Amino acid sequence: xxxxxxxxxxxxxxxxxxxxxxxxxxxxxxxxxxxxxxxxxxxxxxxxxxxxxxxxxxxxxxxxxxxxxxxxxxxxxxxxxxxxxxxxxxxxxxxxxxxxxxxxxxxxxxxxxxxxxxxxxxxxxxxxxxxxxxxxxxxxxxxxxxxxxxxxxxxxxxxxxxxxxxxxxxxxxxxxxxxxxxxxxxxxxxxxxxxxxxxxxxxxxxxxxxxxxxxxxxxxxxxxxxxxxxxxxxxxxxxxxxxxxxxxxxxxxxxxxxxxxxxxxxxxxxxxxxxxxxxxxxxxxxxxxxxxxxxxxxxxxxxxxxxxxxxxxxxxxxxxxxxxxxxxxxxxxxxxxxxxxxxxxxxxxxxxxxxxxxxxxxxxxxxxxxxxxxxxxxxxxxxxxxxxxxxxxxxxxxxxxxxxxxxxxxxxxxxxxxxxxxxxxxxxxxxxxxxxxxxxxxxxxxxxxxxxxxxxxxxxxxxxxxxxxx
Numbered sequence: 001x002x003x004x005x006x007x008x009x010x011x012x013x014x015x016x017x018x019x020x021x022x023x024x025x026x027x028x029x030x031x032x033x034x035x036x037x038x039x040x041x042x043x044x045x046x047x048x049x050x051x052x053x054x055x056x057x058x059x060x061x062x063x064x065x066x067x068x069x070x071x072x073x074x075x076x077x078x079x080x081x082x083x084x085x086x087x088x089x090x091x092x093x094x095x096x097x098x099x100x101x102x103x104x105x106x107x108x109x110x111x112x113x114x115x116x117x118x119x120x121x122x123x124x125x126x127x128x129x130x131x132x133x134x135x136x137x138x139x140x141x142x143x144x145x146x147x148x149x150x151x152x153x154x155x156x157x158x159x160x161x162x163x164x165x166x167x168x169x170x171x172x173x174x175x176x177x178x179x180x181x182x183x184x185x186x187x188x189x190x191x192x193x194x195x196x197x198x199x200x201x202x203x204x205x206x207x208x209x210x211x212x213x214x215x216x217x218x219x220x221x222x223x224x225x226x227x228x229x230x231x232x233x234x235x236x237x238x239x240x241x242x243x244x245x246x247x248x249x250x251x252x253x254x255x256x257x258x259x260x261x262x263x264x265x266x267x268x269x270x271x272x273x274x275x276x277x278x279x280x281x282x283x284x285x286x287x288x289x290x291x292x293x294x295x296x297x298x299x300x301x302x303x304x305x306x307x308x309x310x311x312x313x314x315x316x317x318x319x320x321x322x323x324x325x326x327x328x329x330x331x332x333x334x335x336x337x338x339x340x341x342x343x344x345x346x347x348x349x350x351x352x353x354x355x356x357x358x359x360x361x362x363x364x365x366x367x368x369x370x371x372x373x374x375x376x377x378x379x380x381x382x383x384x385x386x387x388x389x390x391x392x393x394x395x396x397x398x399x400x401x402x403x404x405x406x407x408x409x410x411x412x413x414x415x416x417x418x419x420x421x422x423x424x425x426x427x428x429x430x431x432x433x434x435x436x437x438x439x440x441x442x443x444x445x446x447x448x449x450x451x452x453x454x455x456x457x458x459x460x461x462x463x464x465x466x467x468x469x470x
Contacts, residue, residue, distance in 0.1 A: 044343050047324075047335075048081030048118075054297065055348030057082040057119060057304035058338075061278070064088050064105040066314065067112055071329050075310050083113040084121040084277070084306055091125075092132040094154050098146065101153055110161050121277070121306065122162040124169040124212065125151045126196045128183035136184070144188040148199045155203035164208035166245055166277070167200045168193050172213055178226035193230070194239050201240040212245035212277055215254060219263040228267060235270050245277035248292065249308070251320060256281070256288050261295040268301035269422045269454055278308040280315060280322035286337035289324070293338050297345030298391075300423040300452070349425030382469030385411045389461060390450065397455060399462055401440070403447040406469035410441045415453050416460040423452040437465070 044050055051058035059082025066072045076083075087093055088105040095101050113120050126147055138146060155165060171193055173181040180186050193211070200209050211231065216224045227244070234241045244267050250256045264274045276296055281288050296302035309315040313327035324335040383405035390398035403409045414437045415421060421429075427440040427449035440449050453462060 047079045047339060047342065050339055050342035051304070052081055053347075054342065054345050055303070056296075058342065059083055059119075059121065059304060059306035060310050061086045061306065061308045062109050062113075062310075063314070064108045067108060072310060072314065073112075075325060075329055077116055079310075080118065082119045082121060082304060082306060083109060084123050085109045086308075087130070089122055089124070089154070089158075090130045091127060091135065091150060092130045095135075095150050096132050098132075098134045099149075101157070103157060106158075110158065114161065119163045120158075120161060122155070122158060122165040122207070123277075124166040125154055125200060126167060126185065126192075127169040128181060128185055129170070131184075139184055140188060143184055144192065144195070147185060147188070147192070148195060151196050151199040152203045155200050155207070159204045160206070162204065162207050164210055164243060164275070165200055165204065166212040167197050167209045167241075169212045170214065171211075172216075172223050172226050172230075174215060174223060176222045178222035178229075180226075194234065197234070197240055208242040208273065209240055210243040210245045210273075210275065210277075211241060212247065214247040214249055214278070216246055217248055217250075217254075217260050217263060218257045219259045219266060224263060228270075231267065231272060232270055235272070241272060243273040243275055245275050247278035247308075248276050249278060249280055249317075250288065250292075251282035251317075251322075256291065260292070261298055264295060264299045264302050265422070265454075268299050269420070272301070274299065274302045276302070276305040279305060280308045280317060280320070281334075282317070282320040282322050284312075284322055284324065284332050284334040286333040289334040290337040290341045293341035294345070297341065300349050300425070303348060349423060382406055383409050383467040385409075385464045385467035387413070387462060387464050397459070398450055398452050400448060400450045401464065403442075403449075403467060405467075407447070408442050408470045409447070410439060410468045410470055411449075412465040412467075413438050413440065413451070413462050414465055415462045416458055418456040419458050419460070419462075420454045420456065421451050422454045425450050441470075 044053065047058040058080060060076065060080045061084045062076065063086045085106055088109055094103060094106060110120050135143065135146060151167070155162075171181055171183075171186070173179055180190065185192050197209055200207075211227065213223075213227055215221070216227050218224060231241060231244060233239075246264070267274050274296075276292065279292065281292070293305065296305055307323060309323050311325045311327050311329055312318055312321045312323050315323050318327075324332055324338060326332060383403055385401050385403050388400050388402070390400045392398070401411060401413065403411060411427075417434075417436055420435060421431075421438055424438075424440065426443070426445040428443045429451075430439050430441075431437065432439075438451070440451075451462075
């Protein structure tokens with residue numbers, strides 16, 4: 001979601017590496033001068049520290065007005081390593097009068113976070129809602145120029161302090177069309193989102209640039225597919241987009257769905273990071289919170305989760321009691337479930353997946369039977385490599401390869417079209433021109449490497465073609 005002004009009852013909303021390389025989230029923020037792990041926390045004991053141990057972040061939305069509440073800041077400083085301003089960076093807050101910018105409340109949040117080793121997500125540079133009155137009355141080229149100037153000025157002001165921007169928020173329509181939302185910004189031309197991303201890129205080239213939206217959790221929904229097609233187009237044409245934010249406001253009318261992990265992995269396969277940006281769940285059921293975190297942890301490019309508020313009393317949906325802490329600040333069972341899921345999760349791999357585009361068809365929902373690993377390794381030159389099946393999901397599967405007989409090695413693995421490798425770990429990969437034959441070389445991480453294959457309807461297990469000692 002995105003925190004709305006009082007009286008707004010609509011569903012809410014919620015660093016870009018110049019290459020397509022997926023870095024561990026901790027390393028990425030370290031490169032921008034921020035750290036995932038607060039110095040006062042121990043890994044495994046708090047949300048932020050546990051996420052950081054796995055190369056991710058766990059954040060929360062913060063209101064400047066609550067920073068004087070000692071109970072609020074005690075939880076904030078202890079539990080989280082990423083902060084998003086609820087309203088203080090939105091267009092009406094940062095440019096209340098045209099050309100006159102106001103950053104005081106936003107800077108209060110940024111300074112609080114960064115002084116305590118937390119990172120900051122910027123939310124949001126361009127949005128059809130919560131525009132200042134002067135902008136609401138504009139249209140055409142004047143509005144386009146005003147929007148681009150706003151993006152440039154705000155992103156420039158916070159350059160080096162924000163690790164990721166929600167550049168554009170909620171630009172797609174609800175319902176079955178899968179098309180853009182009708183808004184004053186959309187009416188300036190269909191390229192307005194691309195223009196905003198290019199302006200943000202020029203203003204803050206080291207921050208990640210994200211598109212953020214709600215009701216995009218279900219892979220089969222037209223809105224989800226509409227956003228997916230835009231991101232795929234942007235990646236194909238070199239538009240500087242690095243991440244997609246899923247607000248993930250789950251409630252009785254918009255419940256958590258079993259294909260949520262498919263949604264995250266399908267977007268990640270386009271070569272963008274995915275982030276859960278505004279999570280809250282009606283009633284805070286522990287099992288659902290656990291499932292959401294496990295889904296993120298299962299996708300290598302899902303590098304962070306943000307809950308939209310700390311205590312239930314801080315939530316824009318307070319009556320739904322949707323957060324991890326009760327109004328009195330005590331932990332709920334959902335907190336324990338989230339912490340356990342973080343501690344049991346797989347660390348973000350540090351190698352780069354390919355950025356090939358998977359098909360837009362809905363992945364299969366059934367899991368085929370697994371086959372036994374080969375009992376004899378294929379022939380090689382001085383070493384052997386044995387492939388074993390690992391975890392399978394509804395749209396993809398993992399494989400693990402163990403190399404013996406050499407510490408420096410090169411293993412060639414082939415997948416069957418239309419399969420595509422979407423992620424690798426513990427090796428240095430390269431691909432032939434078809435993208436179906438991968439050569440994995442040792443990188444000092446040991447003699448076991450792994451990779452994720454997008455099945456794309458074909459569940460044939462990959463084959464090791466050779467192993468060569470080097």
